[in-house]
Amino acid sequence: MGKVKDEVSGQKPTKTPQGKPKGGSLGALSQFMGNFFSAKLYKPKQGWYARLYTGLALGLLAAGGVWNAYQASLDYSPGWRLGIPAVLAAILGWVVFRVVQYPVFAEFLIATEAEMNKVSWTTKDDLYRSTLVVLATVLLLAVYLFVVDWFWLFLLRMIGVLQFSGAGGFGSTS
CATH class of the missing domain: 1.20.5 (Single alpha-helices involved in coiled-coils or other helix-helix interfaces)
Incomplete structure (x- = not known):
């Protein structure tokens, strides 16, 4: 049996984690908000069909919500009855557009479309x-x-x- 010297530690030095930006959830929130208010497209030529169909599906869900808001506002004056759903439709349309352009989600959709292209139909x-x-x-x-x-x-x-x-x-x- 070998002896271990008392002054030498048997532990390996720890490595600093790499990959995630420092700043925690505040940095992630600021990145999300910066992307949300940006009109820039993320890798516009990649994952086009996956983004299109995902956006259409989310748009249908949003349209259902707008229709529900319209049905709930039938008792109000015509300005409110049409204004509330119009503003809601504009906000939800922007949210859907930005969700499919969010870098993490867009990378997922790009990878999904790439894998679906490999399938032997x-x-x-x-x-x-x-x-x-x-x-x-x-x-x-x-x-x-x-x-x-x-x-x-x-x-x-x-x-x-x-x-x-x-x-x-x-x-x-x-």
Whole structure:
């Protein structure tokens, strides 16, 4: 067995963390607010379809909220009835636009679109044939289970195990 000298520590020196900016949540908040009030596009040529469809989906959610606000303001004068939803639509439209341009989220959408481009999609003919196989299998299985169920119902009625009193069960006349 070897001896460890008392004056030499066995611990490794610690490294300073790299990657996250210093400043904590205040720095992240200032970065978010700086991006929120900026009209700059983040990597506009990359992840275009993913951003478009994400923006459309978020826009539909925002439109539902605006419609709900419009329905809730029907009792007010025409200025308020149209003004509140218009201002809300403008604010939510800007929020949706900035969300899909936020660097962290935009990088995620860019990476998602890049991965989706690597997928080997099936052809229309293969999809058609596979769908027919699945539908035929489900139909045959449904017919088979119906016949088996009917057979056991018939058999159990014949030997007197199942007796329906007409209270709405399967095979009743009510």
